[in-house]
Amino acid sequence: MRNADAVWGIVDGKAAAFADLSDRVWDTPETNYEEYRSSAAHAAMLEAEGFRVSQGIADLPTAVMGEAGDDGPVIAILGEFDALPGLSQEAGSAEQRPLVPAGNGHGCGHNLLGAGSMLAAAAVKDYLARHGLKGRIRYYGCPAEEGGSSKGFMVRAGVFDDVDIAICWHPAPFAGVNNPVSLACNEISFRFKGRAAHAASSPHLGRSALDAVELMNVGVNYLREHMPSTARIHYAITDTGGHAPNVVQAQAAVRYLVRARTLPELLTLVERVKRVAEGAALMTGTTVTSAVLSGDANLVGNTPLEQLMHGELERLGPPAFDDADRMTAAQFQETFTSEDITASFERFGLKLRRDLALCDSIFPLGSSDGTSVGSTDVGTVSWVVPTVQMRGATYAIGTPGHSWQLVAQGKLPAAHKGMTHAAKVMASTALRLIHEPALIETARADMRERLAGTPFVNPIPDDVEPPLPADAA
Template sequence: MLRNTKPVWEYVEAHKSKFHNLSDRIWDKPELNYHEVFAATEHSCALASEDFAITQGLAGIPTAIMAEAGSGGPVIAILGEYDALPALSQEAGKAEQRPVVAGGTGHGCGHNLLGSASLLAALAIKEWLARSGLPGRVRYYGCPAEESGSGKSFLVRAGAFDDVDVAISWHPSTFTGVWPPVSLACVEMEFTFHGRAAHAATAPHLGRSALDAVELMNVGVNYMREHMPSSARVHYALVDAGGIAPNVVQPRAVVRHLVRALRLDEMWSLVERVKKIAEGAALMTETTVEIKQLSGEANLVGNAPLEKAMYTNLVQLGGPGFDGVDMKFAKQIQSTLPPDSIASSYGKYGLPVAAEPLSEEIFPLQDSRADSMGSTDVGSVSWVVPTVQCFVASYAVGTPFHSWQLVAQGKSPAAHKGMTLAAKAMAGVAADVISNPALLSEAKDALKEFRDKNAFKNPIGPEAEPPLAMSAQ
């Protein structure tokens, strides 16, 4: 039963069970970035059954979709995701590590909930528009590859948001609120070094080791860490070490580096420095290096008018409404976590450790918390469209993201309650924007004021192609 009434929320309530089932089906068949064929098909079928006009293969990405309903007025984008993560297979509802498939994929970031709740919100807005008679269009964007693939950044580069007035999103969490918009801009690059093979014992002088070049590059980047902003990050992964034979001078080796910084300008500076280090490593080893960009994301740009509207909707709605059964399972999940993990989760929000393992609280709008050191491709959208997102409690407090414990909770009633609350909050903000031209104007003015002082260069360069085989490597 609704604790407050807002017409658009009633449509969420009417359709929620259908979309809980959609979320569960996506959970049942987790797919890695750019390979979300089942998820994209399921979302497309759900949209088609509700008479949305659907565009498949948006921006040339097979699993990217866009669906629109309504006419005239402002265009409201609801952003959905549905990609999973590797090596996180886990049975649902089990508070012990029990993979469904050893080494298999799992929804360790809750994107099964994210996409389904966003689609539910889009449907509610569509029905509310039809009933209210107001001009306006709602678009659901099925965005692939948030996990390292930067799907939304490619969509931004392709102009998919050029005529959008406002973008709205959410993410499952352990607490509910509209957090300060902090994320790291990032670029992921692949460095392929080419050398010359030789017998490592009889003719080492004839060889030029690509693996040596990779190692020297990594050493150079490690020395750079002391001389970059403390909020910046550089990570790496060895993709190809050149083979397993130590008596062969490796003629080819590949390493990936992910460069992150708090602002776009800081990030671009670090990217150029990493490239120079790679070129220096090639020079020292008399090898050559090819540099290929894989992905990239801008830092988040906040929008105070939309954030206030989102917070107001959350306060009016109240918490997810967890019950005793939800609390019992959440407590079982917490029993698998180190106590300091739970304490740290509360501490990040300035809270004492609470007895209840699920949070019903709506956090104040400007509540302080530890800065996020992650990245999201929602950031790229936020530079070109006024954007807002909320976080909604859907998991036990202390649950690490990208963990089997989070996967285990992905089909729980608590997760369904979280996604329902998120759908109502997003739909409520959309209704506010459509019915209040002043709010839309304020949101646009806020972004313009920021952009007048900050130049935008899409982290996805003109030569980069969506890394459709990235997760398969």
């Protein structure tokens, strides 16, 4: 029996228990650094599987790690379990039906992501033990990917310093190896302070912080014309200074998310945004302070690892969805726009097929277009450890990201099948690396060559603390 076949069999034997873990995390959706129940469920499963468990790693209360094996290479499989606000939804329903008004929901599939990654790690652990092989397999349960950048804090704390290879996945409409493109980003709060005054009788005595926020937004909008086309800037006003229009607002705040294709490009763009803020303060006679809240580096690709993982995907083939899965997916597709479905194919560099509701093939290596991208804190890990990531097909083609439709599909049989499929690929990829340590050195060499002359700068400065809930700080 091939190594892959053996570990795939172990995955199948454990799949039901980990589908249950995924469903329990789906049932208790928690957001950035508040994933106490989800983290506890992951820790309990790690203990039940026989891992050596560490909680609160990197001083993050909801971060958890399980390790098994000894000596040999250290292979890390990364998981997540945070949800998104405002996406509560009834499971399985193709109509929008919130379970809790304005409640949380797993709109990015991280309930599946964490459970699937741990399933892969557990299968590798059992395989190593059965065959007496040297090697350490670790599962990292990473909180707060959605804007909290926990992996960046974990990198800063040295959590990955002794890791040889990092492996991960993400739920998607199609199965394949990521085109390793993401945007580096910083989330920054700008707080303006002015002077209150009566807006009618003595407006000349006031200095409006809200005016400063508005002028900053205008200035950044003009900046958009003069920044790289791949960069993105978004903002949200978080403090308007009050609700009384007859008072000159003495304080106001705006939060910016600045994204760029590379770390050096990001750092340059952030400084330009900061100068716009300073100009707005100068124009209004106010003062401004800024604070970095979080940050992610861009993904660093690794050709040897991507080829290795793609080979495992090709050998395994696509997920085994059945007619019932496809029928359910087609019902969800009726809630999407034509543009949603077209964009799904375009993002992965695939030819449009209107008759296809669920993935039925492995997309070619490097076929995704690399233009419709966001940010991920996996990127920060990829600057310090050779990293590879795959997409696992778990939901209907065309499903918008961060949507109620994605939440609704998170407990379906197709989601469980796609999660198990991804776990098999990650597990057999990890075993290839343990069986053939020369592959690890090849991956390291690729990383060294890519980063030569580009020193790593963590986009989270050393003095920035993670935005933990008040009762956990």
